[in-house]
Amino acid sequence: MALDHAILVSLLEKPGSGYELARRFDRSIGYFWAATHQQIYRVLKRMEGDGWIDVREVAQDDRPDKKEYSVAAPGRAALTAWLHEPIEPETVRHELAVKIRAAAFDDPAALVHEVERYRRAHADRLTRYLAGERRDFTGPEAPGTLDAGQELQHVVLRGGIAYERMTLDWLDDVLATLRRLGSPR
Amino acid sequence: MALDHAILVSLLEKPGSGYELARRFDRSIGYFWAATHQQIYRVLKRMEGDGWIDVREVAQDDRPDKKEYSVAAPGRAALTAWLHEPIEPETVRHELAVKIRAAAFDDPAALVHEVERYRRAHADRLTRYLAGERRDFTGPEAPGTLDAGQELQHVVLRGGIAYERMTLDWLDDVLATLRRLGSPR
DNA sequence: GAGATCATGTAACTAGTTACATGATTTT
DNA sequence: AAAATCATGTAACTAGTTACATGATCTC
Numbered sequence: 001m002a003l004d005h006a007i008l009v010s011l012l013e014k015p016g017s018g019y020e021l022a023r024r025f026d027r028s029i030g031y032f033w034a035a036t037h038q039q040i041y042r043v044l045k046r047m048e049g050d051g052w053i054d055v056r057e058v059a060q061d062d063r064p065d066k067k068e069y070s071v072a073a074p075g076r077a078a079l080t081a082w083l084h085e086p087i088e089p090e091t092v093r094h095e096l097a098v099k100i101r102a103a104a105f106d107d108p109a110a111l112v113h114e115v116e117r118y119r120r121a122h123a124d125r126l127t128r129y130l131a132g133e134r135r136d137f138t139g140p141e142a143p144g145t146l147d148a149g150q151e152l153q154h155v156v157l158r159g160g161i162a163y164e165r166m167t168l169d170w171l172d173d174v175l176a177t178l179r180r181l182g183s184p185r
Numbered sequence: 186m187a188l189d190h191a192i193l194v195s196l197l198e199k200p201g202s203g204y205e206l207a208r209r210f211d212r213s214i215g216y217f218w219a220a221t222h223q224q225i226y227r228v229l230k231r232m233e234g235d236g237w238i239d240v241r242e243v244a245q246d247d248r249p250d251k252k253e254y255s256v257a258a259p260g261r262a263a264l265t266a267w268l269h270e271p272i273e274p275e276t277v278r279h280e281l282a283v284k285i286r287a288a289a290f291d292d293p294a295a296l297v298h299e300v301e302r303y304r305r306a307h308a309d310r311l312t313r314y315l316a317g318e319r320r321d322f323t324g325p326e327a328p329g330t331l332d333a334g335q336e337l338q339h340v341v342l343r344g345g346i347a348y349e350r351m352t353l354d355w356l357d358d359v360l361a362t363l364r365r366l367g368s369p370r
Numbered sequence: 371g372a373g374a375t376c377a378t379g380t381a382a383c384t385a386g387t388t389a390c391a392t393g394a395t396t397t398t
Numbered sequence: 399a400a401a402a403t404c405a406t407g408t409a410a411c412t413a414g415t416t417a418c419a420t421g422a423t424c425t426c
Contacts, residue, residue, distance in 0.1 A: 017376095017377075017378090018377080018378065018379090019376060019377050019378075020376095020377095022377095037377095037378085037379090038379080038380090041378065041379060041380095042379090045379095060376095063375085063376055063377080064376055064377050064378090065377080066376080066377060066378090067377090067378085091386090
């Protein structure tokens with residue numbers, strides 16, 4: 001279960017409330033580990049009970065009060081232990097691949113519009129990643145001035161960018177194949 | 186919930202027992218939708234109860250008897266309905282990306298060996314995909330002789346191959362980054 | 371005053387994982 | 399006789415999704 005660990009990493013990078021974590025999971029860390037606010041609040045409560053994280057009530061003038069969480073020593077130890085565990089192969093769940101194979105028993109051309117929409121969503125995501133890269137990793141600094149945390153965030157982001165580019169190319173291949181099957185010679 | 190639909194597709198491609206389905210989910214369709222035999226038996230029971238699939242007891246001489254499942258009309262209708270639903274964006278869960286960001290709070294170089302092992306697993310997977318492609322899609326047939334089902338299976342496999350190649354390249358980038366951070370100038 | 375954003379939760383349900391269990395048949 | 403493969407399942411637990419619920423504060 002890596003949601004615990006994803007939250008711990010996010011809180012180590014910067015302490016924050018459940019609400020703030022939920023927003024980070026809509027971008028940044030959430031690009032590689034999805035979670036909703038319901039999940040996050042539940043896990044925060046459990047980790048607080050286990051002493052992995054500390055809470056601090058923060059009164060705010062301009063907004064509702066919040067609870068600010070930060071990582072306690074046992075949480076940090078748990079993260080380190082997890083980091084040294086073997087990396088399990090990811091269990092893939094690729095719904096579009098199943099749909100493409102299902103299309104053999106229906107009209108392949110009928111999928112074209114949905115795949116086009118799906119392709120646009122990935123193109124948007126690539127645009128967002130590239131904007132994030134420009135914003136965070138091409139400042140005026142000379143190479144070598146980034147700290148380890150930034151270097152590691154950057155290599156993860158480069159992975160996201162490579163994934164989106166590969167996906168867009170593959171979706172073009174899918175669309176060409178579907179169109180070809182839809183209008184047979 | 187696409188496990189239902191993945192099973193329906195697999196049974197349309199070829200009727201079979203729960204055991205046989207479990208083996209197909211270890212390869213072929215399972216490359217894009219993972220499932221264990223426990224999950225499969227549970228879903229088969231439910232779909233049978235709903236009339237989506239038919240069962241036939243098959244006595245076998247050389248092995249234990251089995252139940253052969255095949256898709257019934259309501260199951261096929263359910264699959265078609267699902268196929269016409271909008272494609273939801275995939276929810277990503279990329280544990281390695283979380284670990285890489287976590288490495289900023291530990292020793293980045295300590296991850297190197299695990300990433301190397303992970304890279305080998307992906308290299309093996311690519312080898313298997315390429316072997317499957319050679320076996321199933323480069324026969325003596327002239328282009329255009331494959332049926333729609335085969336063409337669609339091939340484009341899905343090409344996606345898997347593209348994914349593995351992209352992943353291997355990215356893992357090289359990750360390894361270079363980790364090594365650089367482990368031995369700072 | 372209405373709608374947006376900030377903030378935190380509960381409840382019910384669905385899906386996925388892990389551990390356990392049994393028995394037939396085949397091969398060594 | 400033991401180990402491997404074929405075959406089917408149950409039970410308990412963990413994780414994830416969907417729907418519902420409440421209230422503060424801010425902006426228009």
